[in-house]
Amino acid sequence: MQINIVSRTENSQKFPLTINIPVDATVDQLKQAIYKVVPKYYPDRQRLTINQSVLQEGKLLKDYDIKEGDSISFKDLGPQISWRTVFLIEYFGPILVHPLVYYFKSQIYGEEFEHSKMQTIAYYMIMAHFIKREIETLFVHRFSHSTMPFFNVFKNSFHYHALSGINLAYWVYGPWNAAGKHGSEREEWLIWTCLGVFAWAQISNLYSHIILRNLRPPGTRVRRIPYGYGFNLVSCPNYLFETLAWLSVSILTKSFAAWLFLVVGSTQMFLWAVKKHKSYRKEFKDYPKNRTAMFPFIA
Template sequence: MQITISFRGKSQKPPVTVDLPEDSTVDDLKKAIYKKVPKFYPDRQRLSFNEKTLQEGKPLKEYDITNGENVVLKDLGPQISWKTVFLIEYLGPLLIHPIFYYFKSQIYGENFEHSQMQKFAFYMIMTHFGKRELETLFVHRFSHGTMPFMNVFKNSFHYHALSGINLAYWVYGPWNASGTLNSAREEWYIWTCVAVFVYAQISNFSTHITLRNLRPPGTRVRKIPYGYGFELVSCPNYFFETVAWISICALTNSLAAWFFIVVGFFQMYLWAIKKHKAYRKEFKDYPKNRRAIIPFLV
């Protein structure tokens, strides 16, 4: 069958026609367009028919697309893989925190000994972002392959500026150095914060493994997640992420840390609500007792 492709937005290209077998999918159509117009690789295309967005993997006949129909292509612009974006986001704090921690005399203009609080905070933060990098490389399977390239700068700001420069500057400064009133922490208090942090990180990793195992490699299969954490909320990974950062906030008593988690939790809350609603809409047998992100509450 022949399908006409019209271009919408900034792309002022004349329509093109592609030939496809009757049983083709949306993916097949995107590949055919790419062969005709190499600029528009599949991840750069958003296709719609009768004002309805075409989903990857779906057969064209599901949208009643037949011979001679017109499909509209919107150019999403240059794309970058989600994996690359995540690696860039988490690399920022991994580079920024050691600079503030190890070059304190150059940054703060004086030499001082780090307190126990500062030492534990440094290793907790480095562990957190190191774990995130490893999960991005070896655990996560992304339902969406790419995102607009310019978004990498917006996404990275949250981590590079808020949990990177702003957090590192205020936590590792001389006002928190050994012997100062700000750094005074009971031994039991420090280890309680560390214990909560370790618990939350292990729990967060467990939920990521559960989500990974739901989706076979190279597919976009969606299933109802079950297991540790998922019995109470739809997004326990966000909940445990929040608990881990609250332990860092409690340890450092830093306004910069609290500001980062407030901003981060607000974003995770929005994502969790969206995912929770999507689960309930897609799966009629989705457990009714689950909340979105906070057990028993939200």
């Protein structure tokens, strides 16, 4: 059958296009057909819609009641970059910044001093978090979308490179928190409690990511209802556990920079959780009604 592809950009020189495609073709096949005609627009760069519905990869055209001669709207999403690459770039910033600030303190602060126990433990906690995130990106995560717009990498990286990288490292490892300084020491019970909560939250976060990974077979975009540890209470326990991990860092360091990163990060994760929660409930009619989005019994 013939399908008309109409660009949302006025006066486009590449469109409209007429694509010949089998009646039982998938959205993926249609995107490949467009790509063959206009090589600039590889499949990940295309957004196709009909009657305000976005055509999802893996589905058949007939799922959208597309027939001979119908017109499909095309939007260029711009140059793309893989989600995996973006995550690796985001988390590499703090991994680079924190050792530089921690070990080259005399060059950065202009004086030599000894780090307090709090600073040392906070350093290893923060480094463990971001190294774990890099490992998860490489070996655990399976992404529902393979790419994002290239320029988003700068916006996404700012959150990590600036807030949890430069800003956090500078204020936590400074001479005002050095050994022997008033207010730099923490009671042993507080240190070990924060460290224990942090370790538990990180392990729980990893386990929730593994549960999500196992829901999606390799190379697919399959979505299923997650069950098990944490998921029986909330839709996004991974966000909850990450929030608790950073809460422990904030309590340990008593740094406004840590609290700022916690507030900004947890707010964003809560917004994502609400969106995913609504998506789950819309997609799955049997989705458990007792679950909340991110915080058990609250929201």
